[in-house]
Amino acid sequence: MSSIAVDSAERTPSPQIELIAEPMSYHSTEWGFFSVVSRHPEKGMLQKSYPLRLLSEVLSAVPRDRDTYVSQAEFTKPNRRVVNLARVGLLFVDIDPGPITHLDGDQWAMRCLIACQDEGVPAPSLIVFSGRGVHMKWLLDRPLPRAAVMRWNHAQKCLVKRFEHIGADAGARDASRVLRLQGTINEKNLKRCEVVWEDRDPRDGELVRHSFDTLFDELVEVPRHIYDAQRDAEQKAREERQKRRESFTLIRGGKYGLRRLGDRQLAWDRLEDLRSLASMRANNIEGQRMLFLFWSTNFLALAQPTKANSLHYEARSLAKEIAPGWTYKDCDLGTTFRRATAYAQGEQIEFNGRKYPPLYTPRNDTLIQALQITPEEQKKLKTIISKEEAAWRHAERERQRRRLAGMAERSEYLESMAATTEERRKAVLELRGKGLSQRAIAKELGLSKTRVVQLLEGLKEGGQ
Structure with a gap:
C-alpha cells in the first residue's frame, strides 16, 4: 500500500475550476439519492436531495464559496432520513479540534496516522481537512445495505471511541450525517476543505478499500465469534429472566x-x-x-x-x-x-x-x-x-x-421401510413353504423369532 500526502502547493488552484471527486469514491451512480446542505446568504442552511445519477453534475454546480456539506450514505427517497437508508459505503470519524485550531491539514494528517498506529487501526483511505479539524474515512470494498445498519452503527461507535483522545465527535457518527464537501470554504475561518492524505494501492493507483467484516473484527474489542457468543449468552440470560x-x-x-x-x-x-x-x-x-x-x-x-x-x-x-x-x-x-x-x-x-x-x-x-x-x-x-x-x-x-445432510424425508423413509417389510414377508413365506420352523427361518434371515412371528401374523391378516 502506498500512502500519498497531497502536496499543499498543488491545492492552491481556483476551487471554482477544480473537480470535486472525493464523494465519488463512496457514492455510486446506482438508483437512490444523496443530499447536499449549503448555507444561503439570507435563508440560512438549505438542503436538497438529488438522484445519484446526477452526482457529477451536482458536484460541479454546488456553491464553493460557503459552508456546503454532502451526505455520506445513500437513500431510497429524496431525503436523508435513516428510515430511508439504501446503503452506506464507508466508515468515518469527524475530528473536532476543540481548542487546537492552529494545525494545518498536513499536520492533522500526521497526527491522525500516528493515532491509527497507536490504536492498531488500519490507515484510512482518505483524510479530509475541514478547515478546522479533519474527517477520516475508511472506504468499504462493497456498500452495506440497510439491513446491516445495526452492525454498522456498532462499528462506528467503536471506531469513534478509538479516536476520542484526539477529538473524535461522538455525536457525528450516524448514517444520516453530512460532512463538509471538498473544495468548499469553511466560513468560520475562510479556509478551504481539501483532501490532505490518500491511501492508494501501488499496483493500480486506486484508493484502498476495506472489508467491513475485517474492520469490524479489528474495531470491536473482542473477535467477531466471541462477540456473537457473548451477545447470545446475554440474550439467553435475558430470556430466562x-x-x-x-x-x-x-x-x-x-x-x-x-x-x-x-x-x-x-x-x-x-x-x-x-x-x-x-x-x-x-x-x-x-x-x-x-x-x-x-x-x-x-x-x-x-x-x-x-x-x-x-x-x-x-x-x-x-x-x-x-x-x-x-x-x-x-x-x-x-x-x-x-x-x-x-x-x-x-x-x-x-x-x-x-x-x-x-x-x-x-x-x-x-x-x-x-x-x-x-x-x-x-x-x-x-x-x-x-x-x-x-x-x-x-x-x-x-x-x-436433512436434505443437505443426505437424510431421507419421513415419507421416503416410511416407503422404504414398507418395501423392506414386504420383501421379508415374501422370504418368510417362501421358507415356511419349504417346511422350516420359525426358529430356523429367523436364523436364515438374520431376524429375531419375534419378528418372524409378526411377519407371519401379517400374512394371515392379509388372507395369505
Whole structure:
C-alpha cells in the first residue's frame, strides 16, 4: 500500500475550476439519492436531495464559496432520513479540534496516522481537512445495505471511541450525517476543505478499500465469534429472566430455532416488518395509519440508529411512506418522543421490582392482534410472527438441513421401510413353504423369532 500526502502547493488552484471527486469514491451512480446542505446568504442552511445519477453534475454546480456539506450514505427517497437508508459505503470519524485550531491539514494528517498506529487501526483511505479539524474515512470494498445498519452503527461507535483522545465527535457518527464537501470554504475561518492524505494501492493507483467484516473484527474489542457468543449468552440470560416476568414481555429470537437477536437489531427488524406490512396494505390502511406510525416510531426509537432529537423528522418520513399525502401533528406522537428522549438518556421504569425501558416492548401476539396480521401476511414478515408460523419455519429449516445432510424425508423413509417389510414377508413365506420352523427361518434371515412371528401374523391378516 502506498500512502500519498497531497502536496499543499498543488491545492492552491481556483476551487471554482477544480473537480470535486472525493464523494465519488463512496457514492455510486446506482438508483437512490444523496443530499447536499449549503448555507444561503439570507435563508440560512438549505438542503436538497438529488438522484445519484446526477452526482457529477451536482458536484460541479454546488456553491464553493460557503459552508456546503454532502451526505455520506445513500437513500431510497429524496431525503436523508435513516428510515430511508439504501446503503452506506464507508466508515468515518469527524475530528473536532476543540481548542487546537492552529494545525494545518498536513499536520492533522500526521497526527491522525500516528493515532491509527497507536490504536492498531488500519490507515484510512482518505483524510479530509475541514478547515478546522479533519474527517477520516475508511472506504468499504462493497456498500452495506440497510439491513446491516445495526452492525454498522456498532462499528462506528467503536471506531469513534478509538479516536476520542484526539477529538473524535461522538455525536457525528450516524448514517444520516453530512460532512463538509471538498473544495468548499469553511466560513468560520475562510479556509478551504481539501483532501490532505490518500491511501492508494501501488499496483493500480486506486484508493484502498476495506472489508467491513475485517474492520469490524479489528474495531470491536473482542473477535467477531466471541462477540456473537457473548451477545447470545446475554440474550439467553435475558430470556430466562423474561420467563419470570408478570407484565409485558418482548418476545426475542431464539425460540423454534430462530436466530437470536440483540434488542436493537430486533427493534430494527420489527420496524422493517411494519413497513413491509404497510406496503402490503397500501390500498386498505386508512383506519390504521396512526397505529402503524406509532409502533414504527416506537421501534425506531428502540433501535437508536439516529439521535432522539431527530426522531420527529424520521417519523414524518415514515408517515409519508405509510400513507402518501397524509400529514399528522407532532403532538400525536408527543408521548413517544418524550419516552425516546428518556430512553436515550438511560432512564428506566421500575415495576414489580424490575426495571424496563420507557418505550413499549410488546409481545408478538400483542402486535398481531392490534394490527390484525393474517397468517398469509406473516409468511412475508421476518420477526412479527405467531408461534405456529415460527414452528412451521423451524420444521422447514429442519427439512432443508436433512436434505443437505443426505437424510431421507419421513415419507421416503416410511416407503422404504414398507418395501423392506414386504420383501421379508415374501422370504418368510417362501421358507415356511419349504417346511422350516420359525426358529430356523429367523436364523436364515438374520431376524429375531419375534419378528418372524409378526411377519407371519401379517400374512394371515392379509388372507395369505
